[in-house]
Amino acid sequence: MSDIVLxxxxxxxxxxxxxxxxxxxxxxxxxxxxxLERARDRLAAAAPDAVVIIGSNHFRGFFLDMMPAITIGVGEVLGAGEAGTPGGPLPADTGLARHLLTSLVGYGFDPAFSLRLTVDHGITHSLQxxxxxxxxxxxxxxxxxxAPPLPSLRRCHDLGAAIARAVAVDGAGKRVAVIASGGLSHRLPWPKWFDTxxxxxxxxxEAWLNGRGSWGDYEVRRRQIIRAAEPDINPSFDRDFLKLVEQGDLGPVLERSSADIDAAAGNGAQEIRSWIAMLAAxxxxxxxxxxAYAAIPQWLTGMGVAVVEPPTTKETA
Structure with missing residues (x-):
């Protein structure tokens, strides 16, 4: 079996x-x-053989012509390379990826998969x-x-638990870390695709629908729209959420709706789904x-970073 170590x-x-x-x-x-640097050092000390990284995509690898709820990269993984993030081929554990895919189907999930997955800063910023x-x-x-409708927070929690279950029975004897990329509170100047x-x-x-293969053509104006946005950060929401992460219990948020999260903390706070899945794993x-936590209006976002230790690690320590 393999172990999730951090x-x-x-x-x-x-x-x-x-x-x-x-x-x-x-x-x-x-x-x-x-x-981030402290988390980097903790991750290096954990010496993972593989990293499962859970994040979003900002319409550079996924588009409105096909928008799956959950996708696993099981072959090539390519960074989009926007805004100074890693571009081109990224190292991929295709064996573990295929095992997760097959296991999740067996556990009642229906993830999409890709043999050539493009990921943007929703994945690569944390890797960087x-x-x-x-x-x-x-x-x-x-x-x-x-791109609503979104998988529920409860479903993302169950996904994380299923990932842990799959890792535990993969038979490879690996040390696996799980990274959640995204959040916390922020509001992007993005419409719902059905309400422009x-x-x-x-x-x-239009960019989200037609950008496959040409997303860079839309990038300049996209960035201008984002830079012109007014910050909308809710530090109270962020601190409450981080406190739940520290306690290891996200139960109080799991039944909240997407509309409730949007109203309380902005559409960008929907990315707490990655944290929820990570903690469940x-x-x-x-x-x-x-x-660390800081509300940074210049970045439009409540910026947080946390590490989570599995109970077996603490018991061993």
Missing amino acids: GVGASHSTLMNTDWDKVDRLDGAHRFRNG HLLPALDVPIVPVVINMF LSDDDRFLV LGPGARGETL
Whole structure:
């Protein structure tokens, strides 16, 4: 059997890569970056043989012509490379990926799979900062978090538990880490695909529908729209959520609807699904430690990073 040895949850923002000079004076930005570095070191100390990374895709690898709820990369994994994030081939553990795919189907899930999966900063930003050498093979699990209807929070929790179950019976004797990429509270200036109100809305939906193979053609205006957005961050929501991560119990949020999360913490907070799945994969009794949190308006996002230890690791320690 294989063991899950560590979980990491980390917010992402490509503005951290492209606009660092605008936040270099802010204690919060340095606090978050230092937290990422501490998580990087904890991950290196855990010495994983493979990393399951759970995140979103921002319409650079998935588009409205086909939007699965859950997708596993079982072959080539390619970084989109936008905004200074890793581009091109990424190391992939195809054996573990195929095992997860088959197991999840057996456990009542219906994930899509890809033999040539393009992932954007919803996956690669965390890899860039937590595994900077890109020297550990990954299994990307991409959850639809931006094109409603979205899988429920409860379903994402069950997905994480099923991933843990599959890892435990894979027979490979690997040390596996689980990274959750995304969140916390933030609101992107993105419309619902069925409810466009402005020229920018219609442009974005056109990009999301027709961008397969040409998403870069839409990138300049996309970035302009995002940079013009007003920040909408809810630190209370973020701190409450991180406290639940520390306690290892996300029960209080699992029955909340997507509409409720949107109203409380913005459409970008739908990415807490990755954290929920990660914590479930660490199992009952897991406990988290928040390494950093800062609300950073320049990045539009409540930026958090935490590590989660499985109960067996703490007992051994």
